[in-house]
Amino acid sequence: MIQSRSTLTSSLERQVRDKLVASGIQVHKGRSAIQCGHETGRNNFPILTPDILISQTKICIEVDPAYTHADKEATDKTRNSLLAEAGWTVIRLRMGGLAPLGEYDVVIETDNVTKDVVTALKGAIEDAVAGRPGTIRRISKKEVPRPRKKSRLGAIAEHKYYENAFYVSWTGESEEIARMVAMDSGRYLAASEGWEAPRYICALNLHQLPRTQWRAVLEPLLENMEETGFTAVSTFPWGNDLFRGEHAEEIHLSPKFNLGGTAQTGIRSLIRNVDCYSDIDLSAGGELMAELHPEAVTRGWIIAEVRAQASGGQLIQLLRKAESTSQAPEATSGLGQA
Known part of the structure; x- marks a missing residue:
């Protein structure tokens, strides 16, 4: 060397x-x-x-x-x-x-x-x-890990004002953010419109899943929805009416009515001469005036109390019990006084 x-x-x-x-x-x-x-x-x-x-x-x-x-x-x-x-x-x-x-x-x-x-x-x-x-x-060449793609689905958090409801936000391709609500413990997706209660967009059926699994269901669902798919189609999953019958239009819900809640007050009825009610309907002189929509009944809603008002009409209180009860409605004669 x-x-x-x-x-x-x-x-x-x-x-x-x-x-x-x-x-x-x-x-x-x-x-x-x-x-x-x-x-x-x-x-x-x-x-x-x-x-x-x-x-x-x-x-x-x-x-x-x-x-x-x-x-x-x-x-x-x-x-x-x-x-x-x-x-x-x-x-x-x-x-x-x-x-x-x-x-x-x-x-x-x-x-x-x-x-x-x-x-x-x-x-x-x-x-x-x-x-x-x-x-x-x-x-071997080590593969450089790809940057984790930022989720377009925002944080899912409990709603401040609606019981059993959760905030859902989605960032579209145009970077516009759609702000929605998973209502009724995740049973359906709804769109917020001003100060009124969120209106129905589509079914989610998340209520039987742990919250930790919601994102896995929501992300592909929202990914495949057209932007027009985030538009509300009705007030409730079955349509726009909570009551049905000849005089159902005389029953006025609070704009904040929450289908996913456990109790609702402030429902005003202008039906004349109501003298009897059951868990699901209002009657006057033995004649049916209005009844809860069957879908609302299936979800556990009942008429808990009807109070007559001095100015006319009634105030209705609804409560929610276990879903899908098959018991016959129990009629109550006479109304309480507001």
Whole structure:
């Protein structure tokens, strides 16, 4: 081994050298040349300067970036042979996916000298020092994790004003935010319109799922809905009327009526001469005036109390019991006084 006339090293070679030293590998300082035997092709005795020499061994490392060694495979094989004849073991760091040329080579898909690359080089050096058969070590390119796509579904939180209701917001492709409400413990989606109670958009049927699973159902549902699909279609899931019958239009609900609540007061009836009511209807003189919509009854709503007003008409209180009761309605004669 003689002093090399060339003192030039690439930044990549220096990086590999420095990282090996930092990992505990002792390398020969500076650049030293190796007198090789006869090279038949050129009919000379070349002096070769490997990139890195490992101290107190006859092991050298050649750093082969793809941009300078892609078309030099024959030359690099010749160098390997000449150095081997001189008693040296060559470990090549083949970068950019270059094919291995020797049994101790480390092959990587990139030009980055990572911790894994240094570990592989140390393993190759240890095998060569111990005289163990070589193993080509390959370092695959690590996939860069894709940035997590921001959910277009906002936080689902309990509504401040409506019982058993939850805020739902969705950011459309145009970045416009649709603000909605999951009503009745998640049974249906509704649109907020001013100060009135949210109106029905579509069924959700989330009420049987834990809240932690709601997002998994809502995200694909809202993703597939057209922007016009966020428009309310009716007051309630079955239509616009809570009562039906000949005089149902004379019953006026509060604008804040919440189908998902447990009790509702302030329902005013202008039906004349009501003298009897049951869980589901109002009567006058034995004649049916109005009755709760069957869908409301199925959801557990009943008429709990009807009070006559001095000014005429009645105030109706509704309560919600367990759903789908099949018991016959119980009539109550006479009204309370407001």
